[in-house]
Amino acid sequence: MTVAENLRTINEKISRACEKSGRNRDEVTIVAVTKYVSAKRALEARDAGLFHIAENRKEGLLAKQDAMKDPRLIWHLIGTLQTRKVKDVINRVDYFHALDRLKLAREINKRMTSGKLKCFIEMNISGEKTKHGIPVEELNGFIDALKAYEHIQVIGLMTMAPNTEDTGLIRNVFRKLRVCRDQIRDKHLDYAPCTELSMGMSHDYPIAVEEGATFVRIGTSLVGNELKGS
Secondary structure, eight states, rough: OOOHHHHHHHHHHHHHHHHHHHGGGOEEEEEETTTTTTTHEEEHHHHTTTOOOESSHHHHHHHHHHOOOTTEEEEEEEEEOOOHHHHHHGGGOOEEEOOHHHHHHHHHHHOOSSSSSEEEBOOOSOTTTTTTOOOGGGGGHHHGGGGOOTTEEEEEEOOOSSSSSSSHHHHHHHHHHHHHHHHHHOOOBBTTTTEEEEEOOOTHHHHHHTTOOEEEEEEEEHHHOOTTTO
16 A cells, blocks of 8 residues: 555544544644655655654664655654764754663763754653663653753653553553653643653554554554565
C-alpha cells in the first residue's frame, strides 16, 4: 500500500480515538518514523502531507537530511543518544524524544549553538529492565536539575509501552505518563512547560491517543519496513 493510503487509515483511527475521548483531532501530531525505509519512501510521507520526520540514529538522520533537502521538514531524534554523538546531530534536529540523564543534558547544553532544544524526558513507566528512561520517583529531581541548562526546554514526557497484546496494561502505562506530565505541567515552570505527551507507536497509537498523546511515532504502519520487505 502507498503511504497516502496508510495515512488515511491511521487518520481514521486517530479521529475515532479522539472522538471517543472527547479530544480534537488537531491536538495530535503524527511523526513519521523512517528508520527502516529509504529516503524515497520517506519522501512519500512528505508528499502525503506529513512534515514531522523521525530517525533513531545519528547515521540515519544525517543520511535522510542529506537526501531530503526540504525546509518544511521538522526533524525528530527519537532514539537513545550517546553523549559522544551529541555534537554531530543536536543542532540539526527540532525535537529530541529521549532525554534520560543529566550527563546527556550537560552535553546537549554545551553543544547547542543557539536557542532551545525541544526535549521530551524519556520515562520507564513499565519498569522493564530492557527499556531506557527514568523511573517515576526520579522525575521531580530530574526536572529540578534541568533548570541549570538554558538551551533545554522540556516540552513533555515520552514513554514506550510494553510489546504485549494486553491492552489494559498498555493503557495503564500511557495513563501513568499522563499523570506524571500533568504534575510537572501544573508547576508552571518556564524551562519545563511539559504540555506534550510522546507516546504510541504502530501497534498501540489509538490507545495512546485516547489517553492523551499529542505526538504519536508511527513507522511500520505508515511507511512500512523495507528491511522486511513490507
